[in-house]
Amino acid sequence: MDITIAIDAMGGDHGPHVTIPAVLHAIRHDSQLSIILVGPRDVLEAELAANKAEAGPRLRIHHASEIVAMDESPQSALKNKKDSSMRVAINLVKSGEANACVSAGNTGALMATARFVLKTLPGIDRPAIAGILPTQKGKVYMLDLGANADCTPEHLLQFAIMGAMLVSCVEHKERPTVGLLNIGSEDIKGNEVVKQAGELLRASHLNFYGNIEGNDIYKGTTDVVVCDGFVGNVALKTSEGLAQMVNRFLTQEFKRNWLTKMTALMAMPVLKAFKRRLDHRRYNGATFLGLRGVVVKSHGGADSLAFQYAIRAAAEESRNGVLERITEQLEIEHLQPQLASQEIK
Amino acid sequence: MDITIAIDAMGGDHGPHVTIPAVLHAIRHDSQLSIILVGPRDVLEAELAANKAEAGPRLRIHHASEIVAMDESPQSALKNKKDSSMRVAINLVKSGEANACVSAGNTGALMATARFVLKTLPGIDRPAIAGILPTQKGKVYMLDLGANADCTPEHLLQFAIMGAMLVSCVEHKERPTVGLLNIGSEDIKGNEVVKQAGELLRASHLNFYGNIEGNDIYKGTTDVVVCDGFVGNVALKTSEGLAQMVNRFLTQEFKRNWLTKMTALMAMPVLKAFKRRLDHRRYNGATFLGLRGVVVKSHGGADSLAFQYAIRAAAEESRNGVLERITEQLEIEHLQPQLASQEIK
Numbered sequence: 180m181d182i183t184i185a186i187d188a189m190g191g192d193h194g195p196h197v198t199i200p201a202v203l204h205a206i207r208h209d210s211q212l213s214i215i216l217v218g219p220r221d222v223l224e225a226e227l228a229a230n231k232a233e234a235g236p237r238l239r240i241h242h243a244s245e246i247v248a249m250d251e252s253p254q255s256a257l258k259n260k261k262d263s264s265m266r267v268a269i270n271l272v273k274s275g276e277a278n279a280c281v282s283a284g285n286t287g288a289l290m291a292t293a294r295f296v297l298k299t300l301p302g303i304d305r306p307a308i309a310g311i312l313p314t315q316k317g318k319v320y321m322l323d324l325g326a327n328a329d330c331t332p333e334h335l336l337q338f339a340i341m342g343a344m345l346v347s348c349v350e351h352k353e354r355p356t357v358g359l360l361n362i363g364s365e366d367i368k369g370n371e372v373v374k375q376a377g378e379l380l381r382a383s384h385l386n387f388y389g390n391i392e393g394n395d396i397y398k399g400t401t402d403v404v405v406c407d408g409f410v411g412n413v414a415l416k417t418s419e420g421l422a423q424m425v426n427r428f429l430t431q432e433f434k435r436n437w438l439t440k441m442t443a444l445m446a447m448p449v450l451k452a453f454k455r456r457l458d459h460r461r462y463n464g465a466t467f468l469g470l471r472g473v474v475v476k477s478h479g480g481a482d483s484l485a486f487q488y489a490i491r492a493a494a495e496e497s498r499n500g501v502l503e504r505i506t507e508q509l510e511i512e513h514l515q516p517q518l519a520s521q522e523i524k
Numbered sequence: 525m526d527i528t529i530a531i532d533a534m535g536g537d538h539g540p541h542v543t544i545p546a547v548l549h550a551i552r553h554d555s556q557l558s559i560i561l562v563g564p565r566d567v568l569e570a571e572l573a574a575n576k577a578e579a580g581p582r583l584r585i586h587h588a589s590e591i592v593a594m595d596e597s598p599q600s601a602l603k604n605k606k607d608s609s610m611r612v613a614i615n616l617v618k619s620g621e622a623n624a625c626v627s628a629g630n631t632g633a634l635m636a637t638a639r640f641v642l643k644t645l646p647g648i649d650r651p652a653i654a655g656i657l658p659t660q661k662g663k664v665y666m667l668d669l670g671a672n673a674d675c676t677p678e679h680l681l682q683f684a685i686m687g688a689m690l691v692s693c694v695e696h697k698e699r700p701t702v703g704l705l706n707i708g709s710e711d712i713k714g715n716e717v718v719k720q721a722g723e724l725l726r727a728s729h730l731n732f733y734g735n736i737e738g739n740d741i742y743k744g745t746t747d748v749v750v751c752d753g754f755v756g757n758v759a760l761k762t763s764e765g766l767a768q769m770v771n772r773f774l775t776q777e778f779k780r781n782w783l784t785k786m787t788a789l790m791a792m793p794v795l796k797a798f799k800r801r802l803d804h805r806r807y808n809g810a811t812f813l814g815l816r817g818v819v820v821k822s823h824g825g826a827d828s829l830a831f832q833y834a835i836r837a838a839a840e841e842s843r844n845g846v847l848e849r850i851t852e853q854l855e856i857e858h859l860q861p862q863l864a865s866q867e868i869k
Contacts, residue, residue, distance in 0.1 A: 392757075392758075416707075420741055
């Protein structure tokens with residue numbers, strides 16, 4: 180299925196040096212994909228030339244004169260950067276010229292702008308950030324990873340619906356299992372919001388597994404993990420910190436003396452295979468779920484390979500109609516007006 | 525300084541098979557330590573005999589006829605097990621016969637019993653569970669790890685005071701730094717409870733570092749990490765799950781074929797050194813802070829080495845007067861009646 184993705188070519192720590200090589204790779208490997216590069220025309224043309232490429236029917240340039248800084252406040256981006264590469268890429272989704280957009284720009288500004296321009300789906304109070312993590316069994320989709328620090332039980336139910344439909348579409352699982360992140364498996368465990376969310380989930384039509392604990396995330400106990408944005412963000416960043424420490428300790432031990440350095444040389448293929456299994460680049464591309472359009476956020480520090488995964492995620496979601504599936508499920512759960520799905524482009 | 529520790533000898537997955545060898549090791553290495561083993565006299569005497577040891581002036585047996593099961597509800601333990609090894613060990617702290625107690629029994633029952641028997645310190649609303657985690661720089665004390673799923677800003681302030689005084693006593697740091705676990709470093713970040721806790725902490729006399737994020741835990745950014753019990757428990761268990769997955773992937777890669785198995789043999793010393801740095805047994809012994817007595821919880825699955833660390837933690841806290849230090853700091857922060865410190869044994 181032909182789809183078009185708008186790329187905020189200037190977003191992220193490396194801007195077009197990363198986004199353009201990733202885009203060139205993506206259109207070579209997906210013949211039904213078209214890209215609209217958004218950013219200052221001269222900068223993008225120069226970077227294309229540096230990569231021995233040029234614009235064409237499947238790779239258009241859409242000029243945008245401004246750039247949202249990585250440390251810019253969402254308010255400032257919304258108010259002062261109306262012609263930013265980020266904003267214009269989102270506008271292209273709104274107007275229907277693009278099916279989805281991808282940005283490695285700053286998360287707060289991207290969320291605020293996407294929410295302002297696209298609005299939320301009927302029945303969804305707040306968009307959530309869904310990310311992918313590796314597990315012992317494969318991978319898990321977790322949300323919210325930080326968009327909503329204070330949540331109600333109803334918000335958590337909405338996150339569960341969105342996460343389940345995302346996995347259903349993208350992983351082609353009929354009825355993905357949904358786990359509610361808690362501090363014990365019994366129904367009476369947890370804080371008040373989570374206890375009430377458990378009741379809503381048990382009454383829903385989702386394939387609700389029940390409460391899960393932190394260690395279940397990486398065990399791969401469920402296909403979807405639901406939590407508020409505070410807890411999700413802490414769990415994600417704690418994991419990043421632990422992974423960095425493990426990596427550093429392992430490196431230090433292998434570099435301790437000439438004998439351990441020799442061992443490291445011999446163990447290199449094994450260590451590389453090990454690191455490949457945990458390579459965060461393969462899981463790059465967090466989805467902003469609940470908007471009237473597909474928006475994928477790449478990690479700001481992503482390299483070209485990682486950015487390709489973010490583009491691929493946006494393409495998969497668009498092709499598999501994740502927004503329509505969410506809307507259908509909201510109707511099944513009686514969480515939105517019956518005809519609202521017709522409003523969605 | 526001579527101290528006496530009451531040991532719930534029957535607690536944990538392995539009971540006296542683990543607790544008694546650990547106790548024998550502890551009294552051999554700490555000449556100023558006395559132990560009261562609590563449990564059925566015949567069982568304990570048999571296990572001592574099996575270890576070629578017997579009771580004496582520094583190793584007494586205090587009979588208790590019942591045992592709290594690892595899956596028993598706190599309510600049942602409180603109501604039905606008044607002569608349990610757990611309850612009697614705590615009673616010995618209450619009566620002053622022991623300076624502290626250590627149990628590997630079930631967390632919920634231990635917390636409920638300790639709180640019922642000992643009560644909280646004046647100025648402390650709820651006890652918290654403080655644990656130690658390894659960091660890139662050394663170690664960090666984190667609380668609450670799961671006792672309190674719903675917290676107010678005042679609770680978080682109390683946790684910060686207790687954690688800082690614990691580190692001050694046990695690690696002999698004059699003014700340990702305290703970080704508030706959040707989802708961004710700016711003051712405006714986070715949920716409502718954390719934002720208000722930040723204000724209380726900035727107004728306190730503690731060495732408040734400010735907001736930290738999940739990855740700061742393992743970076744070792746601060747000496748103390750403060751969070752509510754829901755977030756702390758999720759962060760801890762998520763870490764356990766990630767560590768298990770990393771360990772499993774590493775093992776799988778080294779076992780892939782005969783060549784990688786050969787590599788594993790050669791790399792064994794390095795891998796052992798690496799694992800030793802992350803060995804959770806060295807961090808065993810979570811402290812129940814905020815009670816009128818020192819109570820240390822060992823991991824239920826602890827082996828003898830791990831249980832020794834829990835005994836050592838209890839000894840250190842008693843010797844360094846952590847309860848008195850908490851009480852003093854509560855007075856400095858005007859969080860308790862001026863004369864309350866005199867009530868503490």
